[in-house]
Amino acid sequence: MTMPLLEVAHLRKLYPLGPPPGLAARLAARAGRPPAPRPVLHAVDDVSFTIGAGESLGLVGESGCGKSTLVAMLCRLSDPSAGTIRFDGRAIADIPARRFARDPDRARIQMVFQDPSDSLNPRHTGFDAIAEPLRRLLGMRSGAVLAARVAETADRVGLPQALLGRLPHQLSGGQKARINIARAIAVEPRLLVLDEPTAALDVSVQAVILQLLDRLRRDLGLSYLFVSHDLNVVRLLCDRVMVMYLGKVMELGPAEDVFHHPRHPYTQALVSAIPGAAAGRIRLSGEPRSPVDPDPRTCRFFGRCPIGTARCAREAPPLVDSGGHLTACHFPGPPEAPASVA
């Protein structure tokens, strides 16, 4: 096997809560008395995965499960608390986010954000939006070279060049989505992180944008990390899918496998909740566990899990690999039969 493009190991992001220790606490600490520990929110907890060159990995999970925190760390917009990120063989987790903005790898990891209207500067024309990363990251100054590159990128995403002079409010949702994709691929990245790229689009234009993304991946040999909670869309675009719940990976495997034969009870519930799903709906009851100082011995899904037992409260299940399909559950569902838990 060749080396994966992105290799993430034991990545963690912890946010201490409450006020930092005051003067009294610091003096007490100096006197040898340990300060009372601050509560810690575990946003991303020990996440490991890889993305191969040209591969597309889907990331799904409810809001609050740590998807965005994970994405921010991978894009090096925030610093991990622990763990490593290797991009194309180079460890990039230790480079401070502030410095990464001027790192040569900045151009090679690019993002497409959720709302195409909100993520464009309202006072920048389509041309400016696409030219900005070229100027900043590739140092293109010359007008002619820059203009040629912008025009070429616009062609690639199917944006008519006549529209490059327009401001965002003069463009339709689909056209804005194309500009957002164009500005990300203009600097020739290897990895594209797509955060719900079609969530704000009408279903009538969603299909062309998805097909465009699929074609770009093939033509340019890009790798995708595709974040979405529309599982029907993830299935269309991804080779493998990673399911997160409260900062932990619950299941990771080939897309068709995960959707048709989900093994983790959470994935089963998620798949059965897709509108139009054929299988009977699994209702999750109970409140999610708190991500603040979670008990490391308890499964994160315990309490909402329809099949949880006392063992799940005592012993957190590790992520176990079985033929390339990883599941973190003591009682993984049948790998063959589809979910039929009523």
Added chain:
Amino acid sequence: MAAALLAVDRLSVSFRTRSGVVKALEEVSFAVGRGEMVGLVGESGSGKSVSAYAVMGIQDPAARITGGTMHYSGVDLTAASERDLQDLRGCEMSMIFQSPRTALNPIRTIGRQIADVLLRHSGATTRTARDKAVEALAQVRITDPARRYGAYPFELSGGMCQRVMIAMALACDPQLLILDEPTTGLDVTTQAAIMDLVQELCRARNMGALLITHDLHMAADYCDRLVVMHAGHVVESAAVATLLSNPRHPYTAGLIAATPAPDRGLEAITSIPGSLPDLRGTLPPCRYRQRCTRALPACDLPGLAMTELDTGHLVKCRNPL
């Protein structure tokens, strides 16, 4: 259907704007019966929300109803005074809005907001309103309702806020519930839980419901009938199963083909060419004409109307599929 709970008949609404009059709705007709959930589907800008706002009488000040009637169990809503509408709204008919976080008052506890509705409509006293509000919270399965009564919206998750909105909408036992994209921005698991709850409560109380959504799958899962809108026109309406298995209007067929489904690959989904027409100035009789692949010269002739092709299956097209 003489006894429809809500009957909208040839409703036209236009907006006066600086750049001309926008004909947002033209001759829109649909009906919602008791115990029935009707889905209103279409792209954004097709007039779904405008229709709902017109029914509730809460449209934008620039909007004007230029024709047609709306009847709510016999009461003519177009002729009703603002006072009468105020008595109906929140009591007889209520609405659940798109983003629960912005629809709730951020500086008032959720319990108080529900109590406000009860105080206005049900003749409850300050003391009984509290108990009733707690009861309403319990009904939408919010755990520990007595404690949550004092919670502010920011303390609750999106799904919880939407439950509060449902509790508020149902507090006075309405007959008609309008849901404007009630689960946009919520997770699939939460979406399923919220919609199951709405469906269950609607059935238990024999309420009529109008579900506005752009998600055809969701409409298919919960609605009895679907009304498809495009650019301010109703283009097709039929029972859910009929409409999805046998769409007759090219736009409906296009919407279905554009929707990703579990059994469909990326090549199998297709976009609808073009975009909604500019709704200002004079418009062709068929507003789908420019995007349609089946257009005929006859499509430009005036007098296009809804035709019943099959029992209960109405289509506005000269060249139906």
